[in-house]
Amino acid sequence: MKKKIKRSSIKDVAKEAGVSISTVSSVINKNKFVSEGREKKVLAAIKRLKYKPNIIARGLRTKSTRAVGVILPDIAQPFFAQVIRGMEETARKRNYTLILGCSFYDIEEEERQINILMNQFVDGIIFFCGFDSHDHIRMVYDYGIPVVVTDREIGNTQIPSVLIDNALAMEKVIDYLADLGHKEIGYLSFNLDNQTTVRRRYEGYLSGLKKNGLKLNPKQVIIDDSIRMNEFKGTYDVVKELLKKKSMPTAFAALADYLSIGLMKALKEMGYRIPEDISVIGFNNEIVSQFSDPPLTSVKQPKKLMGKTAMDLLLDMVEGKKIEEKNIVLPTEIIERGSAGIAKIKKKA
Amino acid sequence: MKKKIKRSSIKDVAKEAGVSISTVSSVINKNKFVSEGREKKVLAAIKRLKYKPNIIARGLRTKSTRAVGVILPDIAQPFFAQVIRGMEETARKRNYTLILGCSFYDIEEEERQINILMNQFVDGIIFFCGFDSHDHIRMVYDYGIPVVVTDREIGNTQIPSVLIDNALAMEKVIDYLADLGHKEIGYLSFNLDNQTTVRRRYEGYLSGLKKNGLKLNPKQVIIDDSIRMNEFKGTYDVVKELLKKKSMPTAFAALADYLSIGLMKALKEMGYRIPEDISVIGFNNEIVSQFSDPPLTSVKQPKKLMGKTAMDLLLDMVEGKKIEEKNIVLPTEIIERGSAGIAKIKKKA
């Protein structure tokens, strides 16, 4: 029943048009003169057979597919989605196609994806790395395939990267809160000690306190592994549980918007008003932050720009251009909504 | 500076080990007996050269890469992410690798992606279609490549699909609200008339009203194109604007959770309490619905199951198994949270 039509190859087209294979190739690639008569015959044959060149086979020969790969650990994070959108736009503008590999945090799967993409299939790869082991990335890099890393830097290498200064960004959050008069600023994060980004932000929190002459109060720092991205419930429960035991600061900075929103919900249920009693600032400026109650003040990363920059960098490498700057740091900005306000004067107990 | 190491091919391995190419191939694929001595030499050479077979070149010969492609229009929608997670798990379990192509609703880009994937690169393709023009899908299908469509059905074809009964699901929402005593049930949707899913749900809304003996009040139906997925702000503004002009029902059903949440926020600002004054039900059971205020009652689609089912179906086709059921409809379920309650008795004006 299911008629399996064999896809036609360049050979079939040649036969159909009554010319040689190389003539067909010349017509397709327009890189050699072909007389009008033959060209017409070839084009007609192509149309008749619905022929489409096999890009992969071509790549086998030319070593280029005009496709680039992006490896990411988790498709569900809106942050990635935005960055990838920036990448895709730029790739398309420069006439490349973007292919995604998603490992779902499985390191073997990541290896398989890379292996597939690497083999003459893509001209270059961009990594969002989900692990702190960067062996795969190094491997690809050592093979001489153009590689760019986003949202993370790989120590001790020449591997180009595009990211923000996470520590500085968080420091600015603390500055911002300190300017509003806050003296006790708590911090909320999940604890993946070996994830650079998470660590950097925490460092920024610490240096921000120091810079503003504030003391770190460990009771006001919630770092818990059971808090996870994209799982409101867990965040909320843990936060609520923890908050009971700690002494309450007048403001919180958080690793990510999702955590902040969970935090706000927990605080509200405990009777605090935001921002009148407690200020909260998030990180990433996700879409949800526009719609939380109150709308969340948050650190905006230039997501699309990040994607664009990374893709441009990669394609420049692919095309053999001279790279000026291999480690690009992009600026951040605090988007003020309504969740952070002037510090409440705390009465001495 | 950048040392471009040529990736070693099977030929290099053969030379290094002092055996023929075919012997190396036999060792790798374990499909022919090779004496112990030679096998060891080959394995050593592979290790020394860090050789990895080129899966694409292999596919050129074997017509199989053990990779499958998924084409989707938008990476940012959490619904897709969940379904894809289900697909990926199943693919991995069956020893296939999943590659994603994201068109961002650009039809030419979609064509390029398909073209890349199709050319002997993947063994089969799953489509989430973002357009109502299904020409691409038909093309792939006509080429004899295994194809499955999720979340949509393609009329007039034999193309297998996995989806829910959107009309029935929405009808059950109306049933649910009617059971709570609601007589005036509004509807909120964006208006892509040529998107089957959107249309089907609206049909379910209409038939649900009829079934429960309720009358359609056009003033209580908000269908507007400027409302878009994943953009709270737009939704919110439009809804608020529109609500001013319409007569208010006691309950709303909505096409999607994002719309419902925008709706709830607008209603609350207008002084309505939810669910005491107005009930709201969403669709898709997104993560946000756990955390909105109040938590949103919503229709749950079995997302991971949908992914698993579609992938199993596709791989069965790829492996030439007999397919029993080509159009699979999965069940839905209403998850009760707090946004829908008993109807308020409306006083006659």
Place this chain on the structure above:
DNA sequence: TAATTTTTGCGAATCGTTTCGCTTATTCCT
């Protein structure tokens, strides 16, 4: 017209793999 140049198109090699048939080398049997 003959020699020379230019124009077109072809054939074959190549990319990295698998696979099949063929040639040796080895083992077995009588």
Place this chain on the structure above:
DNA sequence: AGGAATAAGCGAAACGATTCGCAAAAATTA
């Protein structure tokens, strides 16, 4: 020991494209 049967490994073709050198045909020149 000699022939048959079996085992191991090799060489070459094939997959679908590109590309380069070369041959044949056409155009130009003397």
